Amino acid sequence: MDDTRNTAEDRRDDEIVETAARAAHVAAEIAEEHPADIAAALDEEEPEVASAVLASLPREKQIEILDLPDFDLSGDLIEALPDDEAIRLLSELSADRAADLFRWMEEPARSHLFSRLPPATQAELNRLLSWPEHTAGSLMTTEFVSVPSSWTIGDTLRHIRAIERTRETIYAIYVLDPATHKLLQAVTLRRLIIGEPQQPILSAAPAHDPITVDPLMDREDVARLISKYDLLAVPVIDANEQVLGIVTVDDMIDAIIEEGTEDAQKFGGMEALDEPYMEIGFLAMLKKRAGWLSILFLGEMLTASAMQHFEDELERAIVLTLFIPLIMSSGGNSGSQATSLIIRALALHEIKLGDWWRVALRELPSGFVLGAILGTLGMTRITIWQLAGFHDYGEHWVLVAATVGSALVAIVTFGSLIGSMLPFVLRRAGFDPASASAPFVATFIDVTGLVIYFSVALAILHGTLL
Amino acid sequence: MDDTRNTAEDRRDDEIVETAARAAHVAAEIAEEHPADIAAALDEEEPEVASAVLASLPREKQIEILDLPDFDLSGDLIEALPDDEAIRLLSELSADRAADLFRWMEEPARSHLFSRLPPATQAELNRLLSWPEHTAGSLMTTEFVSVPSSWTIGDTLRHIRAIERTRETIYAIYVLDPATHKLLQAVTLRRLIIGEPQQPILSAAPAHDPITVDPLMDREDVARLISKYDLLAVPVIDANEQVLGIVTVDDMIDAIIEEGTEDAQKFGGMEALDEPYMEIGFLAMLKKRAGWLSILFLGEMLTASAMQHFEDELERAIVLTLFIPLIMSSGGNSGSQATSLIIRALALHEIKLGDWWRVALRELPSGFVLGAILGTLGMTRITIWQLAGFHDYGEHWVLVAATVGSALVAIVTFGSLIGSMLPFVLRRAGFDPASASAPFVATFIDVTGLVIYFSVALAILHGTLL
Numbered sequence: 046m047d048d049t050r051n052t053a054e055d056r057r058d059d060e061i062v063e064t065a066a067r068a069a070h071v072a073a074e075i076a077e078e079h080p081a082d083i084a085a086a087l088d089e090e091e092p093e094v095a096s097a098v099l100a101s102l103p104r105e106k107q108i109e110i111l112d113l114p115d116f117d118l119s120g121d122l123i124e125a126l127p128d129d130e131a132i133r134l135l136s137e138l139s140a141d142r143a144a145d146l147f148r149w150m151e152e153p154a155r156s157h158l159f160s161r162l163p164p165a166t167q168a169e170l171n172r173l174l175s176w177p178e179h180t181a182g183s184l185m186t187t188e189f190v191s192v193p194s195s196w197t198i199g200d201t202l203r204h205i206r207a208i209e210r211t212r213e214t215i216y217a218i219y220v221l222d223p224a225t226h227k228l229l230q231a232v233t234l235r236r237l238i239i240g241e242p243q244q245p246i247l248s249a250a251p252a253h254d255p256i257t258v259d260p261l262m263d264r265e266d267v268a269r270l271i272s273k274y275d276l277l278a279v280p281v282i283d284a285n286e287q288v289l290g291i292v293t294v295d296d297m298i299d300a301i302i303e304e305g306t307e308d309a310q311k312f313g314g315m316e317a318l319d320e321p322y323m324e325i326g327f328l329a330m331l332k333k334r335a336g337w338l339s340i341l342f343l344g345e346m347l348t349a350s351a352m353q354h355f356e357d358e359l360e361r362a363i364v365l366t367l368f369i370p371l372i373m374s375s376g377g378n379s380g381s382q383a384t385s386l387i388i389r390a391l392a393l394h395e396i397k398l399g400d401w402w403r404v405a406l407r408e409l410p411s412g413f414v415l416g417a418i419l420g421t422l423g424m425t426r427i428t429i430w431q432l433a434g435f436h437d438y439g440e441h442w443v444l445v446a447a448t449v450g451s452a453l454v455a456i457v458t459f460g461s462l463i464g465s466m467l468p469f470v471l472r473r474a475g476f477d478p479a480s481a482s483a484p485f486v487a488t489f490i491d492v493t494g495l496v497i498y499f500s501v502a503l504a505i506l507h508g509t510l511l
Numbered sequence: 512m513d514d515t516r517n518t519a520e521d522r523r524d525d526e527i528v529e530t531a532a533r534a535a536h537v538a539a540e541i542a543e544e545h546p547a548d549i550a551a552a553l554d555e556e557e558p559e560v561a562s563a564v565l566a567s568l569p570r571e572k573q574i575e576i577l578d579l580p581d582f583d584l585s586g587d588l589i590e591a592l593p594d595d596e597a598i599r600l601l602s603e604l605s606a607d608r609a610a611d612l613f614r615w616m617e618e619p620a621r622s623h624l625f626s627r628l629p630p631a632t633q634a635e636l637n638r639l640l641s642w643p644e645h646t647a648g649s650l651m652t653t654e655f656v657s658v659p660s661s662w663t664i665g666d667t668l669r670h671i672r673a674i675e676r677t678r679e680t681i682y683a684i685y686v687l688d689p690a691t692h693k694l695l696q697a698v699t700l701r702r703l704i705i706g707e708p709q710q711p712i713l714s715a716a717p718a719h720d721p722i723t724v725d726p727l728m729d730r731e732d733v734a735r736l737i738s739k740y741d742l743l744a745v746p747v748i749d750a751n752e753q754v755l756g757i758v759t760v761d762d763m764i765d766a767i768i769e770e771g772t773e774d775a776q777k778f779g780g781m782e783a784l785d786e787p788y789m790e791i792g793f794l795a796m797l798k799k800r801a802g803w804l805s806i807l808f809l810g811e812m813l814t815a816s817a818m819q820h821f822e823d824e825l826e827r828a829i830v831l832t833l834f835i836p837l838i839m840s841s842g843g844n845s846g847s848q849a850t851s852l853i854i855r856a857l858a859l860h861e862i863k864l865g866d867w868w869r870v871a872l873r874e875l876p877s878g879f880v881l882g883a884i885l886g887t888l889g890m891t892r893i894t895i896w897q898l899a900g901f902h903d904y905g906e907h908w909v910l911v912a913a914t915v916g917s918a919l920v921a922i923v924t925f926g927s928l929i930g931s932m933l934p935f936v937l938r939r940a941g942f943d944p945a946s947a948s949a950p951f952v953a954t955f956i957d958v959t960g961l962v963i964y965f966s967v968a969l970a971i972l973h974g975t976l977l
Contacts, residue, residue, distance in 0.1 A: 238675065345836065386779065
């Protein structure tokens, strides 16, 4: 008994020694690197090693690393630390990053750590955590530079030098009314640097009003604004024109890339994963994919109903079935082209909700011409196969070719029109137009496409094959 | 004769007076706005009015407006100006913007204006224009701040004050070796501001080496680097470590958004438009859409060939045709889910080319489970319809249900696998993985899906229906 206990203890001791040695080795290798590179290196290590390396780094560097929005280990590392150490780090992190960490932290660690923070920090974090995800409010940080309009450029520069370390950016300075604290102007550090120190701060302000955003503005709109005005940060103000915080350009880039991923995954016909492909759990991924796949499947079942409805015609003219996949997919393809065009144009505000009829007037002739091109290809194929003897489409092959050609014109026109209108309908109904995925559009058009195909066939082949 | 000439002249005079009046009105209204808003307002006006308004604005504002990367009128406005005026503006624009304008300008205006620029500007523009599109070289500007490492912080700040107006950004300062002009460090204005003026400039430098990019690096990779290291600008250096220029974060945001649009349009199954939906010409848009649509159509023709191959079976078991659209679309949907996941994960470098087998090992079981879910749904539907008397699938309906269920498992597994491998194959073959559009994947899987369906049917229904 004693022996085994000793062995187990020895093994634990060995492990501790090994972790410490590995940590010292890693720390020596990466200490001089860029914080983002240190974070990437820590991501590769075991959590115990990573946490030991982090502890061995200078305090300032610890904060810099934990502050990186892409550093996924931050939460785990902080939870692994002794309480005092964790509280100290959380208080020194930028407010938006600390709020993010609490957003993802699990109970009971979350409540436990939160309750031990200074009351002022708790209040600040609660304010940040109250904004819905993906809004300016949820992205903003409260660590910005603001000065009263009564100050000079020199006063402001002195103030910036004193508080630089505690602010996320010092490149934009917000000038407030000394009495009401309303936002008067946004001044760039660039203008301050070239200004005369004894001049009032407002002399460095631009002629136009400051660009501001509402805390509930969607991150896509904030990104567009920052891009349009080439800003490094944009202030978030409330109804009383008080500055609640600022959204910085680097947080915005991360948000745009994340938004792009979400849109791409939705357009591919699934829920956004919210996690890297290789890191998300097997079951979590299945859940995100199975939902939409089943809904699409149930929708597509209508094609079976449509086919059942035309079963008599199918039996009489089996030749018609040969072209069902070809015709259905052409409708779906033209529809998903149109949908992807319009989703993107809506997202970039190239077109507005009210432009739907302008789009419809463009898509109708586009769809018609595209359908005519595919229809011609289809009829040519049937003619060549028939005349060259590759396949016999029966005595009425000319009528069959005419059916396929006409159906393609009708379905591609219909597909382009439906595909382009769907994002408008979704936006109008309050949904994200990006939910109109390619598979969704294709499913929608498949069912109607079948009906169109058989209706055209009935019209053209009535009295001959049907 | 005299009378009509007078009338025509009068009318022209009237028009000129009208344009001038409208221009004065617009100028008065927008002069105090942000340059980006003035640009937006000018975009709404007739070119003559816009050009008159621009001419009436202060020189500095003219440059600010023409410098905006989104201001599409810049080229037209400059071409409309007298030569001297155009040359003067082009020389004062930021180098990257001037290069962009020349890239888009049409002959003969292009050569004519270019030849009249000062030789130094010509040489600089030629260097910028020589880099391929979408590379760091084509995005960079040459207007950055660089100082020799022998200077102090105070020297550098004085230098910045003197040259601020001619630089795109002053927030990153590049410190060069005085002798070789090699890049030694990148210092932020933030560190300078809080430093002691008499200290050497390198005392404000970070411990890590500067982050740099190669002029041929793709804009997506530059964006990822800027985002990873939270930079406001990144220097572009050649093989001799000389700084060629810098790429700034605001140019990068525009590039990321453009890249997102291109990817979305490609995934929708078409060539990237490169122009806003409402602005691109009808024929130009048709060309971008018809190409892929026709290629997909030709590919989908193979479904007709596959069906012809199984025509005997179809005639004997018409009930099988009822489920063709359902089964085909399920394969396509699961495939486009997998493709969109992998394209994005590759673009974000979450997975590497060498990870293909890891992905395959994940997609095989995922596909199997998803297929089992859809297969169960399909068999349930057939059973309910049969037992409730909605439709009669014949005496062998149990076998038909088994065929549909098994085919779904096989096709969804196959679709997920093919869909996830396709981006790897494309990347390996040197293509953009984003060219694997949803319609492309669906078409590919449709053909194989039909073959799988009929093979499963032959195996299960042999001796009964077939």
